[in-house]
Amino acid sequence: MMGDDGAPGDYNEMSMCLRTYTIGGEVLVAVCDSELLGQRFTEKELQLEVSVSFFGQELASAAMLEMALEEATIANFVGERAVAWAIAFEYVDRENVLRIDGVPCAQMVRM
Template sequence: MILTERETPKGLLVSVCDRDVLGETFENGEVSITVSEEFYGGEEAETAEVATTLARASVANLVGERAVSLAIEEGHVEEANVLEIDGTPHAQFLRM
C-alpha cells in the first residue's frame, strides 16, 4: 500500500491507497474519485505500518481493496459505510 501522512492544525491526515489504483480515476454516475499522485502518492508501506498510522490518524482517506479492508479489520471503518465507485472501494473516517 502507499501511505502518506500530513500533520495539519487539526491533527494527522492520512491517505492510503493500493498501488494498483494510484493515478486512476473511478466514476459511478455523478460520483468520481481521482487517486492522484499529489494527494495519495507517498511511500510504500507494510500492513503493520499502515495499521499503526491509521490508529493515530485524525482523518483518513482510503482507496482500494487492501487499504479499505485493513481499515475495516482494524475497526476504523464500518463495512456498511464503504462506497464502491466503479467497483473500487473508497472510505474515509474522521476521529473527533
C-alpha cells in the same frame, strides 16, 4: 483475499501507498492500493481520482498503516486492500464503504 487467520492479506506486504499530513492539530492519513495510483474512476455523478499528489508514492504495509492510523484524526482509504485493513483494524464499518466504478473507498473521522 482473507488470510487463514481472518486478516485481509499479508500484514507485512508493501502493497499500498501511504501518505500522512499534519495540518494544525489534525493528522490525515491517505492510503490506497498501489496499483490504483494515477487512475480515475467515475460512476454517475461520483468521481474518484487516486492521485500521486494526494496519496504519494511511498509503499507501505498493513503494519505501517496500523501505526499511522493510531495518530490519525482523518483517514481516506481507497482499494480492496486499504479498505479491508481499515475494516480489520476497526476504523471503518463494512456498511459504510462506498464503491465507485467497483472500487471500494471509505473515510474515517475521529471526533
